[in-house]
Amino acid sequence: MKKLFLLFFLLHFISYGQKAVGLEICFEYQKSLKGFSAEKDADDALNDILAVIGAAKNFYLIPCDEINNALALTYKGERYIMYDKDFIYKINKATNDWSGKFILAHEVGHHINGHTRDFLIASMLDDQTKEKQREEELEADVFAGFIVAKLGASYNQIKELMETITSEKDDKYSTHPNRTKRLEAIKRGFDNAQVNLNIDLQSEGNTSARLLTANSVILAHIKAIGGIEAINSVNSVMSSANVTIDGMSLKPTAVLKMMSPNMSSMEMSIEGMGTVMKQKYNGSEGYAEQQGNKIPMSETELAEKAKEKGLFPETYLDVNKIKLVGLTDIDGIEVYKVKVNDYSFRYYNATTGLLVRTEKIEEENGQKVTSVQDLSDYRKVNGVLFPYAQKVTNGTYVIHMNFTDVVVNSGVSNWDFK
Numbered sequence: 001m002k003k004l005f006l007l008f009f010l011l012h013f014i015s016y017g018q019k020a021v022g023l024e025i026c027f028e029y030q031k032s033l034k035g036f037s038a039e040k041d042a043d044d045a046l047n048d049i050l051a052v053i054g055a056a057k058n059f060y061l062i063p064c065d066e067i068n069n070a071l072a073l074t075y076k077g078e079r080y081i082m083y084d085k086d087f088i089y090k091i092n093k094a095t096n097d098w099s100g101k102f103i104l105a106h107e108v109g110h111h112i113n114g115h116t117r118d119f120l121i122a123s124m125l126d127d128q129t130k131e132k133q134r135e136e137e138l139e140a141d142v143f144a145g146f147i148v149a150k151l152g153a154s155y156n157q158i159k160e161l162m163e164t165i166t167s168e169k170d171d172k173y174s175t176h177p178n179r180t181k182r183l184e185a186i187k188r189g190f191d192n193a194q195v196n197l198n199i200d201l202q203s204e205g206n207t208s209a210r211l212l213t214a215n216s217v218i219l220a221h222i223k224a225i226g227g228i229e230a231i232n233s234v235n236s237v238m239s240s241a242n243v244t245i246d247g248m249s250l251k252p253t254a255v256l257k258m259m260s261p262n263m264s265s266m267e268m269s270i271e272g273m274g275t276v277m278k279q280k281y282n283g284s285e286g287y288a289e290q291q292g293n294k295i296p297m298s299e300t301e302l303a304e305k306a307k308e309k310g311l312f313p314e315t316y317l318d319v320n321k322i323k324l325v326g327l328t329d330i331d332g333i334e335v336y337k338v339k340v341n342d343y344s345f346r347y348y349n350a351t352t353g354l355l356v357r358t359e360k361i362e363e364e365n366g367q368k369v370t371s372v373q374d375l376s377d378y379r380k381v382n383g384v385l386f387p388y389a390q391k392v393t394n395g396t397y398v399i400h401m402n403f404t405d406v407v408v409n410s411g412v413s414n415w416d417f418k
C-alpha cells in the first residue's frame, strides 16, 4: 500500500507521458460525476468473470480513453480497473471476442492476488522490482486463463491475442514477461480449469461446486475469513491464550504478537514464575529463550521465516506452485488438502472455506517429525475471522491454546520483536 501512495505522489511530479496524464483526467472526470459507471458490456463481462469464482464485485470499473490499455490499481484503499473501450474494441476486432474478456479477467486477477499496480513505469522500477512484477503478470495470466476456460474460451483463441500484444524478446528489463512465459501461465490456468475432483460437485446445495483448483480453494478461504480488503487492513495482531499441555498440570498463559509482514513474538508465562519462554523474530533475526538461555534461530528456521510475506499465508502463497491434492475428511468433515510444498500441507473446510489444519514435516535431530496444527472456533475481529482455538500436535506432545482475546492493529510495536 505504501508503495502505491508513493506512486501516486510521484505521478504528480514525474511526467512519463500520456498515461499518467490520462489517469488523472479519468480520476478527475469520474470524481466530477460523483460516481463511477462503466458501459453495460464491460460491466456484464466483469459479472461473468466474478461469477466463475463467486467473488463479490468490489471494484470500480472505469472507462478511460487515455490509456490505450487496461489496468488494475488501488488508490486510497479502493480498487479500480480502468479500461480503454476503444482499445478493447480494436483488439477484439483484430483477434476474437474473447480478448476483451481475457484482458479484463487478467486485471481482476491482479486484484484477487493482492497486487496493487499494473503500470508501465519501467523507467521507475529497478530490475528486481520488475522481476517481481513479471511474476505478478504471470499470476494474473494463470487466473485469467482459468476464468476464460471456465467461460468457454479455447486456448487457441487466447493464443491469438497473445500473438498480437506480446513479443518474444528477452524480458529482463521489461515489466511484462515474454510471450512464451505468458502462454505457459495461461496454459496452466486452462489446465486448472480442467481439474475434476472425484465427487459430484454439481449436486444441489453443494457450495463447494466452484472449488476446483488450489487457487480457488485459497480464494474461497480469503473470502470466507473476510475478504482481501479486510485482511490487508490488518497490520498487527496481539492475542492472549490459555495454554494446556496434555499430561502436565501447569497452566501457562501466552501472549502472541505479529506485525506485518513477518515479525512474530510469543511469550509464555506461568503464574508465580513470570515469563518462562520467549520466541522472537524481528524480520531478519530470531531466537528462543528459556530460563535465561538464549538460542538463536538456525539457518533453516531463518530461511523459513524469510519466506513469510504477510500475516496470512493465503495472501502470498505462490499459486503456480501449490497444488490441490484432493478432497479428504477430518473428523467426518469434508476438507480440501492443498500441498504447499513437499513438507507442508493445508486443509480447508470444503463447505465453509475455513482453514482447519496445517501439517508440517520437520527434521528434529535427524528424525522426521510431523507437526499438526488444528484450528477452530473462528470469531470475527475487525472484519476478519481468527481461530480462537488451536491445538498443536508435535510428535508426542499436544498443546491446546484457547484464545481469550485477539486485538487487531493495537498494542504492538517494533520493540516487541527485539
Ligand SMILES: [Zn+2]
Binding pocket: 106, 107, 110, 118, 137, 140
Ligand atoms: Zn497485468
